[in-house]
Amino acid sequence: MADQEKVSRVVFEVIDEINKQLKDGKTLKQSEETVLFGKGGVLDSLGLVNLIVTAEQRVTKEFGVNVTLVDEKAMSEKVSPFKTIGTLSEYITKLLAEKSNG
């Protein structure tokens, strides 16, 4: 089963990759509290799409599991999985645990 620490490392690597693509001096700070999207966030809607797609691909590569980060379940979470780096890591850990438990 994927532990939160490994997932966090993968998410930070994704953030590194996204930072390389951000323009106009924008950058996402490597912190669990960094807001990704919405009020106080760095990413626009296109940037968020890019982040989600990159994260899905990295998770597949690192954990050998295909995950879909955006579905009805993600939409119905009380706190959006895409609010901060921390919520994204938590959500991916939860999804991987569910996949692992069948």
Next chain:
Amino acid sequence: MAESRVMLITGTRKGIGKYLAEYYVKRGFRVIGCSRSPVEYELENYRHFCLDISDESKIVQMFVEIRESYEKLDVVINNAAINPSIIPAILMPTSSLNSSFQVNFLGTFLVSREAAKLMMRGQFGRIINFASMAVRLEVPGESIYTATKAAVISFSRVFAKEIHRLGITCNVVAPAAIETDLSAAVDADALAEVLKRNAVQSFGEMADVSNTIDWLIKPESQAITGQVIYLGGV
């Protein structure tokens, strides 16, 4: 020399899909094809996946393998389609509606969605979806098939607006009737009658389709998106 372009074509076992696979391999593309059954031909620079295009997990896995093997995707042609029941809607079985939407619309959607995820990394992509002259001609007996193709058109036009910022275009080609297994299922007299309503009243050729696609997939065609091109003067 730049690495050759990579193209995915759905429904390559026969008909237009097979023709396009052969045509684009000859033009130097690395072609990936898929269909429910294996193909009975071999082509250099062609790789085949056996899958049902309405099976999301299989589609996602195919794209994982495309990403790992080719690292990019330049063109997608969503050709696969079925037309299981040509009968008045009043007699149409629900199972025909379900299978038609699964393959013709859901399949097109899944492949387009996953393709765009792969294409966006290279900031380039060309998605070609197939509709039909039936959408304009509104042929009795083809209500569900026509509805699936109308759905493909609406989806493609909206999708084009969403993905153009990613360097990807999405257009629809609606061939006139071409002699394939799909058109063979239609009564010949009825088909001739329908074709009389077109500017071009004879059967279309496969080359009409590839000629149109050649133009749409050119790098210079970046401003052509969200369009529906009816062949045969429908």
